[in-house]
Amino acid sequence: MFDAQAFLANLTARPGVYCLLDAKQQLLYVGKAKNLKRRLTSYFRAQSDARLQSMVRQIAAVDITVTASDKEALLLENTLIKTRKPRYNVVLRDDKSYPYLLFSQSRYPRLVYHRGPQTLKGEYFGPYPSAIAVKEALNLLQRLFKLRQCDDSFFANRSRPCLQYQIKRCSAPCCDYISPSAYAHDVQNARAFLLGKKSAMIETLIGQMHSAAIKQDYETAARLRDQITQLRSIIEQQAVFKAQGNVDAIGLAGENGSYCIYVLFIREGKTLGGNSFFPNLVAHLSEAEIIRGFITQYYLKPSAQRDFPDTIIAGTAFEDRVMLAQMIAQSANKSVKILTKVKTHKASWHTMALDNAKIQLSQRLQTKSVITTRWQDLQKHLGLSSMGRIECFDISHTMGEATIGGCVVFEAQGALKNEYRRYNLPALNGDDYAAMRQTLYRRYSKFKAQDKSLPDIIVIDGGKGQLSCAKQALKECQALDVILLGIAKGPSRKPGLEQLFVAAIGDEESPEQQLMLPPYSPALHLLQHIRDEAHRFAIAGHRRKRGKSYQRSPLEQVGGIGPKKRQVLLNHFGGLQALSAASLDAIAKVPGISYSLAKQIYNHLHQK
Secondary structure, three states, X not given: OOOHHHHHHOOOOOOEEEEEXXXXXXXXXEEXXXXXXXXXXXXXXXXXXXXXXXXXXHOOEEEEEEOOOHHHHHHHHHHHHHHHOOOOHHHHOOOOOOOEEEEEOOOOOOEEXXXXXXOOOEEEEOOOOOHHHHXXXXXXXXXXXXOOOOOHHHHHOOOOOOHHHHOOOOOOHHHOOOOHHHHHHHHHHHHHXXXXXXXXXXXXXHHHHHHHHHOOOHHHHHHHHHHHHHHHHHHHHOHHHOOXXXXXXXXEEEEOOEEEEEEEEEEOOEEEEEEEEOOOOOXXXXXXXXXXXXXXXXXXXXXXXXXXXXXXXXXXXXOOHHHHHHHHHHHHOOOOEEEOOOOHHHHHHHHHXXXXXXXXXXXXXXXXXXXXXXXXXXXXXXXOOXXXXXXXXXXXXXXXXXXXXXXXXXXOOEEOHHHOEEEEOOOOOOOHHHHHHHHHHHHHHHHHHOOOOOOOEEEXXXXXXXXXXXXXXXXXXXXXXXXXXXXXXXXXXXXXXXEEEEEEOOOXXXXXXXXXXXXXXXHHHHHHHHHHHHHHHHHHHHHHHHHHHHHOOHHHHOOOXXXXXXXXXXXXXXXXXXXXXXXXXXXXXXXXXXXXXXXXXXXXXXXX
């Protein structure tokens, strides 16, 4: 269950991008906000939109990425939508793509505005944050370099210059008013401008403006002054893309012995989001040791198939930095730098990584605080002096098919997902009681054989029937020193109305007791969360197993039929349906299929 109030309490009011996730960690919606706190708060108010209500009910977690500006949030939102395709963004988003500038491939390349799939041959520059930014850049480049915009058919059929030449927006290559080499020089300058070499262009324009002013050509000087102003405006609008290159910026935040490392990914000058990591660290480690250890494990992991950056911004100096950079470069087969002191845009990227690390850590500590409160409340209601581990079980099947028993494990710090286990339970014909009994027996008989410690509490998704079977299984494998707790859905099956039954396995004289918890109880919220996680884990395994069975060919169950013979049969009849309708004699006539094998195939396909 998602605690919206606890999440919103410490949420930042800065701009950024938020990702709404469901209980299976699947992406529901990606959005941007100038004020993350205000925008996300609006989702959890009363809603009249049925589609929005449906989405909000599915929210189980929210991931956020803080950005330096609203424009960066807009571009990051667009990138995430197009790469991850969230379910609820299909209708709610603006489906237009971001605009580009395109240099076509020809003897006299044309420079044009482009929006949509990059299907045309040529060199693309962008994306730009808005159409206005593209048009302003195009307008400036026309005046600076006089490059053509007309299409190829118009260009090929000109006998005299068009209006663009008359207003000094084109050098008229269609009428050979400029040589191919001179036009290529203008194209090269325009490319340099678009590649970010704008400072040199500004210096050139300033020199020309001063020369015109000295000659008292004030009209030209004023025009150049306006061009310089527009050029500087374009530089500001393209702040996200003003540095080409692939960069990973690493931010570290620590509080009360807990740490968060946030890696911000920048590719070709575009902010693509990031990942947060919460390492288990020894308290006495310095920031330099933490950063060095993370970079070593993250970038030198043998099995990692990652997109290595050209530059890693560590922010903190540490020993062996040069050697570590050389090792990473060897793994990446390219030059990789590790920087600790950065300026301008790289400094802003590192600041963004630090801000996200602080926010992610704050949210994690808040979540831990909520879990701790719930854990302590359950411990108090059960009358335990200590409570170290809870394991919860659920059974999932479809009318007895592909039965799976799922076990999830929780401690005071949260879920231990590496301890989760699934159990295949064949031939139980939909008997939930037998399935629960077999799952517990298989797990805890193994625990006793390996002399492993039992959990303090075993939670069963079910009522008195499942609880009775669970008690019997635990007694059979001598797992007695535990508390067994069953969660049965109430009469209306609404959250908060569950019935809780508690039994002590080792105490024969103590009967099952009903535990009464109010709907707002933190202990009940913890049990609901653990029960829902067990249900999710079990049903995911069941669906995977059932899906595999649906994809399996019936011919695979016939002895003597391998992949080649299956392919020969299917090719001969054109498919499984035609094969099932074929007679025994027809199957026996297939090359490589004997009469006895044909009889096995026929009988298997026609068995009831």
